[in-house]
Amino acid sequence: MAKLHLINRAVLPLRSDLQIAGAHCAFATNSERILASVDRWRCPDRPRTSRTFEMNVLLDASLPSNRDVLTQTHFRGLHHLVFATIGAYEIFVFDLLRKQVVGAVSQASATDAAFWNSHWLPITVGVMGTTVGAVPVHSACLDRDGKGLLIAGVSGAGKSTLSVALTRCGFSLISDDWTYISQESNVLTAHGISAPVKLLPDAIQYFPELSGRTPKMWFNGELAFEIEPEAFRQNTAALLSRPHWLMFLERASAPGCEFAPYSPDEARAFFESAAERLPDQVPDASIARSAMIRCIANCGAWRVRTGESPQVTADAIHQFCERN
Amino acid sequence: MFTPEPASYRDPLDLLRRFAPTPLKAQVYLEIANVLLETNDLSFLSSLSQLAAREPASQSCRWKIVRDVDVRGTTSEASIVMAGSLIVYCMGPACLIGADRERGEILAFIGRDVDVRRFEESILPSLIRLTEFVTRKQDAPILAQNTTLRVGGACNA
Numbered sequence: 099m100a101k102l103h104l105i106n107r108a109v110l111p112l113r114s115d116l117q118i119a120g121a122h123c124a125f126a127t128n129s130e131r132i133l134a135s136v137d138r139w140r141c142p143d144r145p146r147t148s149r150t151f152e153m154n155v156l157l158d159a160s161l162p163s164n165r166d167v168l169t170q171t172h173f174r175g176l177h178h179l180v181f182a183t184i185g186a187y188e189i190f191v192f193d194l195l196r197k198q199v200v201g202a203v204s205q206a207s208a209t210d211a212a213f214w215n216s217h218w219l220p221i222t223v224g225v226m227g228t229t230v231g232a233v234p235v236h237s238a239c240l241d242r243d244g245k246g247l248l249i250a251g252v253s254g255a256g257k258s259t260l261s262v263a264l265t266r267c268g269f270s271l272i273s274d275d276w277t278y279i280s281q282e283s284n285v286l287t288a289h290g291i292s293a294p295v296k297l298l299p300d301a302i303q304y305f306p307e308l309s310g311r312t313p314k315m316w317f318n319g320e321l322a323f324e325i326e327p328e329a330f331r332q333n334t335a336a337l338l339s340r341p342h343w344l345m346f347l348e349r350a351s352a353p354g355c356e357f358a359p360y361s362p363d364e365a366r367a368f369f370e371s372a373a374e375r376l377p378d379q380v381p382d383a384s385i386a387r388s389a390m391i392r393c394i395a396n397c398g399a400w401r402v403r404t405g406e407s408p409q410v411t412a413d414a415i416h417q418f419c420e421r422n
Numbered sequence: 423m424f425t426p427e428p429a430s431y432r433d434p435l436d437l438l439r440r441f442a443p444t445p446l447k448a449q450v451y452l453e454i455a456n457v458l459l460e461t462n463d464l465s466f467l468s469s470l471s472q473l474a475a476r477e478p479a480s481q482s483c484r485w486k487i488v489r490d491v492d493v494r495g496t497t498s499e500a501s502i503v504m505a506g507s508l509i510v511y512c513m514g515p516a517c518l519i520g521a522d523r524e525r526g527e528i529l530a531f532i533g534r535d536v537d538v539r540r541f542e543e544s545i546l547p548s549l550i551r552l553t554e555f556v557t558r559k560q561d562a563p564i565l566a567q568n569t570t571l572r573v574g575g576a577c578n579a
Binding site for chain 2: 099100101102103104105106154172173174175176177178179180181183186187189191193196198200201202372373374375377
């Protein structure tokens with residue numbers, strides 16, 4: 099027996115406008131519980147623009163609820179479509195061309211606010227963001243007095259651990275891994291999406307307070323501690339900042355922490371080389387992303403080469419930012 | 423004839439496998455439409471060829487079918503989502519199919535353990551019905567022709 103879901107706005111009477119990482123989401127559902135779950139992203143009603151994507155979510159209460167989001171979520175994409183399955187029955191399709199997300203979920207997802215806020219809406223912006231002017235860049239972001247510090251680096255360079263260490267020096271965490279950049283009237287804004295902070299098991303040597311926690315298996319098969327980002331925020335409402343410093347983190351075997359200027363061309367090349375390949379079907383998104391990366395690369399940029407612990411490196415960065 | 427085995431494809435900048443190579447290309451005339459097939463697995467072409475008609479049809483449809491060698495296990499019960507000009511037909515990670523009527527194309531991932539018999543018995547008929555959906559002008563829901571649907575809800579098709 100096949101399960102058929104006909105999903106359109108006529109059958110999803112509950113509506114809300116959401117603002118997620120600089121992107122506007124016109125959200126519709128048939129479930130009060132889902133609407134309540136996404137309420138933290140609600141913004142005043144607004145007209146649709148080129149920076150709007152539509153998200154239509156059907157609650158099918160007959161779907162079995164026995165799914166595990168972290169271990170049973172599967173993604174694939176071809177051309178402009180991205181498919182996601184959660185367990186055996188829940189399904190989403192992301193249409194990059196039409197800027198539309200459609201899905202059918204069980205009662206378990208409908209009532210799980212953490213599913214929407216920590217996983218699914220962040221993933222949705224990750225998939226759709228480039229098409230609606232919220233460009234994902236592979237960097238952590240911290241805020242200090244309204245000035246944003248972007249920390250880029252290859253996977254495993256220690257961005258997340260350093261970010262947590264920086265929160266001990268007065269910085270507020272916006273994002274530890276992916277930051278979303280939008281632009282209004284030539285002003286760049288860096289957004290976080292409230293995704294959990296991931297710390298690899300060896301971070302326990304720097305943060306003994308992790309010892310009471312158990313690492314979890316993530317979507318990518320990686321074992322990591324999951325910590326709510328609010329724990330690292332000076333201002334729990336702040337999820338955005340203005341990019342001011344841009345640092346490229348590199349590990350070194352020798353002790354010390356060195357800062358060296360990084361050219362806009364090097365910065366641009368780094369972000370371009372770390373960006374997801376986009377399908378040919380959405381050429382405008384690729385062009386817009388490259389333009390945004392050029393703007394980001396024009397922030398003051400430095401290479402930070404460190405052989406020190408995260409705390410010592412964070413202290414050095416703190417002092418460097420005080421001077422620059 | 424050289425028949426390459428589909429290989430595992432990994433690219434850290436393409437986690438969704440969008441750019442998995444599909445070097446095999448063929449055109450097959452079916453009664454309902456001419457299918458332009460692009461794939462990385464010759465067995466799909468063999469299955470499709472059994473349905474070939476002598477004459478070309480008036481409609482055409484592009485199929486891109488990727489044998490996903492990183493997905494183990496067979497298909498599960500089907501879930502179908504219809505939204506505007508899209509239908510997504512899903513039988514778990516081992517069978518993901520998207521049909522886009524406006525673009526006249528069908529895009530699919532089929533897991534490594536879905537054998538020829540399973541493909542021909544349960545997936546190929548769905549691909550044919552989706553091709554009807556893609557090439558048909560009117561809005562009638564092909565997949566549920568004989569079913570009473572509760573719009574917006576879920577039903578057994």
